Amino acid sequence: MSFDTFSRLAFVLALAALGWLVYRVGIRARLQRLAACPTPGFQAGNPALVLFSSPDCVPCRTLQKPEIAHFQQDWVSKVQLIEIDVTERPDLARAWGVMSLPTTVVLDKRGTAQHFNPGIVRRSDLIRQFASLEKLS
Amino acid sequence: MPDTLKPVDHAALRVNQAVIILFCAVSYILNFWPLTAFTALLMTLGTLIGRPAFAFIYQGFLKPLHLVNPDIVADTPQSHRFAQGLGAGFLVLAVAALLAGWAVAGWILTGIVVILAALNLFTGFCVGCFFYFQLSKLHFFRSAS
Numbered sequence: 001m002s003f004d005t006f007s008r009l010a011f012v013l014a015l016a017a018l019g020w021l022v023y024r025v026g027i028r029a030r031l032q033r034l035a036a037c038p039t040p041g042f043q044a045g046n047p048a049l050v051l052f053s054s055p056d057c058v059p060c061r062t063l064q065k066p067e068i069a070h071f072q073q074d075w076v077s078k079v080q081l082i083e084i085d086v087t088e089r090p091d092l093a094r095a096w097g098v099m100s101l102p103t104t105v106v107l108d109k110r111g112t113a114q115h116f117n118p119g120i121v122r123r124s125d126l127i128r129q130f131a132s133l134e135k136l137s
Numbered sequence: 138m139p140d141t142l143k144p145v146d147h148a149a150l151r152v153n154q155a156v157i158i159l160f161c162a163v164s165y166i167l168n169f170w171p172l173t174a175f176t177a178l179l180m181t182l183g184t185l186i187g188r189p190a191f192a193f194i195y196q197g198f199l200k201p202l203h204l205v206n207p208d209i210v211a212d213t214p215q216s217h218r219f220a221q222g223l224g225a226g227f228l229v230l231a232v233a234a235l236l237a238g239w240a241v242a243g244w245i246l247t248g249i250v251v252i253l254a255a256l257n258l259f260t261g262f263c264v265g266c267f268f269y270f271q272l273s274k275l276h277f278f279r280s281a282s
Contacts, residue, residue, distance in 0.1 A: 008166045019255070058270060062142055063212060100267055119262040122208075 027116065030097060034105070034113040037095045041082050042111050047133050048080040049126065050096075050105040054087045057101040063120050064102040071123040075130060108133050145212035148205050149196070153189035154258040157224065161251045165244055170235040173247055177228035184222040187214065215278070220257070220265020224250045 042048050051068065053060035068081065086093040086101065096105065099118060106115035106129045115129040157176060164172035176190070183190035199205040227250045235243035257263045272278065 004168065005166060008168065012162050012166055019252075023259070056274060058213060058273070059216075059266070063210060066211070100262060118260065121261065 030116055031113050034096060034116070037113070038092070039082060039107065039111055040084075040089075040092070041080075042107065043080065044111060045109055046078060046080050047109050047130060048082055048107040048111070049130075050082045050084060050107060052084050052086055052093060052096065052098045052103040052105075053101055054085055059120060060102040064104070067121070067123050068104075068126070071126045074127070079130060106130065106133070141213075142211040143214050144209045145214050145217065146195075146207050146209050147212070148200075148208040149189050149192050150217060151208075151258055152195040152199060152205060153183075153191045153221075154254040156191040156194060157254045158251050158258065161228075161247050161254075165247060170232060170243070173228060173235065173243075174232045177225055177232050180221055180225035180228060184218055184225050187218050189217075190221065190225075216263070216266035216269040219269040220253075220263050223265040223268065224253060227253075 039048070039050060049068065049071075051060075051064065053064070072079070072081065084092055086098060096103075102120065104117045104121050104126075105113050106117075106126070108114050114133060117125070117129075157180070160172055160176045164170060164176070179190040183192070189195075195205060200207065227246050231243045231246035231250070233243075234240075234246060253264050257265075269278075
């Protein structure tokens with residue numbers, strides 16, 4: 001392996017590590033910042049799934065809501081679903097740092113954000129995220 | 138909304154993104170631009186025929202060997218096609234820059250494609266799909282609202 005190839009490989013690995021680090025730190029910082037965000041309709045005692053959507057968000061309607069409906073078949077008694085229309089509550093979207101729709105946030109039973117999911121989140125991921133809350137409690 | 142929902146295998150999309158990342162990274166590490174050109178060519182062809190560029194790897198090897206299981210959901214394939222076309226456009230520009238001797242610009246453009254594919258693969262945020270739906274709202278596409 002020539003020095004040029006080795007240095008390029010090292011550069012790619014360093015960038016990948018940096019990207020991973022930024023991603024993890026970014027998620028942690030975002031969750032800490034979200035701890036102070038208001039969540040209308042949240043009732044302490046049960047974890048919640050907050051869905052940010054809008055009436056003209058196609059993937060919200062065609063992908064995310066069916067996934068959540070599928071997820072709720074098993075978790076309906078345990079999880080509150082809070083849907084926020086960002087066209088009605090742009091202040092909340094700004095406060096939560098919602099950059100794209102759909103975005104979902106998993107709150108623990110105290111209302112603290114534990115998982116932030118920009119884009120489509122699958123039923124299997126929601127189950128894993130809520131199962132991790134049960135392990136924490 | 139006129140956008141029609143069709144079954145889309147997201148496992149094939151994820152394999153596609155992973156292979157694009159791999160090929161672009163290897164082409165940079167080996168300083169071998171033809172691999173970037175090959176990736177750009179397959180992505181362009183895939184966009185034209187409406188399939189993921191590296192679907193043949195998934196269909197031919199990974200799926201039959203049960204290394205990757207299908208993950209079929211009702212989705213808008215147009216958005217993924219647009220996203221792939223966007224990536225193909227960046228890679229075509231990257232190859233043109235590399236051929237013109239502008240190595241830094243060429244590899245930066247290749248890096249952008251890697252970042253976009255990695256965002257989609259690891260976080261589920263499809264930047265190309267985001268632009269597709271934003272442009273759809275502006276009636277940019279005839280097939281979408």
